[in-house]
Amino acid sequence: MRKADVAETLLSLVGSAERARSFVGDLMEERERGRVWFWRSVTRLWLALLGRDLLSAPLTMAISCVIAWFLYMLLSAVLAVAGYVVVTLVWGLAYVSNNHTGLELLTDLLRIRFNWPPIPDAATYLIQAVVLFVIAPFHIGRGSARFWRGHEVSLAVVMLVVWTGMAAFVPLVGIGIAARPAMVPVMVMFVLAGALRERFRLPAPS
Amino acid sequence: MAAAPPLGEFEQVVLLAILRVGDDAYGVTIRREIAECTEREPAPGALYTTLDRLEEKGLVASKYGDPTPERGGRAKRYFTVTARGVHAVARAQRAYQRLMKGLVLPGGARA
Numbered sequence: 001m002r003k004a005d006v007a008e009t010l011l012s013l014v015g016s017a018e019r020a021r022s023f024v025g026d027l028m029e030e031r032e033r034g035r036v037w038f039w040r041s042v043t044r045l046w047l048a049l050l051g052r053d054l055l056s057a058p059l060t061m062a063i064s065c066v067i068a069w070f071l072y073m074l075l076s077a078v079l080a081v082a083g084y085v086v087v088t089l090v091w092g093l094a095y096v097s098n099n100h101t102g103l104e105l106l107t108d109l110l111r112i113r114f115n116w117p118p119i120p121d122a123a124t125y126l127i128q129a130v131v132l133f134v135i136a137p138f139h140i141g142r143g144s145a146r147f148w149r150g151h152e153v154s155l156a157v158v159m160l161v162v163w164t165g166m167a168a169f170v171p172l173v174g175i176g177i178a179a180r181p182a183m184v185p186v187m188v189m190f191v192l193a194g195a196l197r198e199r200f201r202l203p204a205p206s
Numbered sequence: 207m208a209a210a211p212p213l214g215e216f217e218q219v220v221l222l223a224i225l226r227v228g229d230d231a232y233g234v235t236i237r238r239e240i241a242e243c244t245e246r247e248p249a250p251g252a253l254y255t256t257l258d259r260l261e262e263k264g265l266v267a268s269k270y271g272d273p274t275p276e277r278g279g280r281a282k283r284y285f286t287v288t289a290r291g292v293h294a295v296a297r298a299q300r301a302y303q304r305l306m307k308g309l310v311l312p313g314g315a316r317a
């Protein structure tokens with residue numbers, strides 16, 4: 001990826017894609033000023049646009065982040081339950097297939113008699129952590145790219161503040177795990193990753 | 207026409223630069239004009255956010271030109287000052303002139 005494309009992508013996260021293209025075109029016209037000038041200009045422009053974007057609708061963004069938090073809790077719960085059921089079945093079938101004859105396995109399944117031992121705590125904890133801190137935030141990020149196109153970074157900054165507060169007062173309690181404020185930066189990082197993934201997947205608006 | 211909003215100093219500088227450049231007013235030419243006339247180069251961030259703000263206030267209008275090869279196929283965003291913008295900058299300049307008129311500066315120099 002060329003430096004102009006990287007700059008354009010960065011700037012399009014704090015404004016419209018068309019404007020980002022025009023900004024980078026202007027900077028490219030003065031490329032004889034060198035690489036340092038180019039990146040210093042991009043950085044200063046990016047920060048200025050971010051600041052302006054943050055001030056444009058801070059209350060709406062904060063309310064969206066609170067709504068996103070409750071959606072996140074709901075999504076995490078659904079994913080955690082679904083994940084737990086799937087892993088329990090996989091774990092159990094693996095256990096039964098290693099400890100029973102084929103006939104016993106068949107009669108066990110027909111009677112729906114799941115008599116396998118519980119999943120180890122470490123595995124449960126790992127599933128919960130991956131769902132809570134990676135998968136659910138990633139999907140929230142994909143949604144944010146659809147509804148807040150061109151404002152993804154501003155939303156992530158507001159999210160960092162609002163979600164830290166939400167985690168302190170309304171923590172999501174999974175099975176032996178909760179979204180602590182210290183984990184919020186990790187979650188927001190995956191929100192941004194989801195937003196970026198969606199940005200590159202969606203066609204640019206005409 | 208609705209009353210023109212008050213302008214900050216840099217907003218006036220940008221509006222005057224667009225008026226001076228004319229039909230070819232886009233990011234690069236506006237910045238060059240400001241640097242030439244004021245002997246200070248505006249940061250790209252300050253210039254573009256001011257242009258966006260002026261457009262939101264209805265003082266300038268912008269349109270995209272055709273993509274050009276020297277810009278890596280990226281279009282220029284051309285700016286023009288609207289009638290409201292001309293009114294606002296003229297009013298602000300008249301206010302400065304009234305303030306300066308007949309003023310004796312420290313050291314005895316006349317404005």
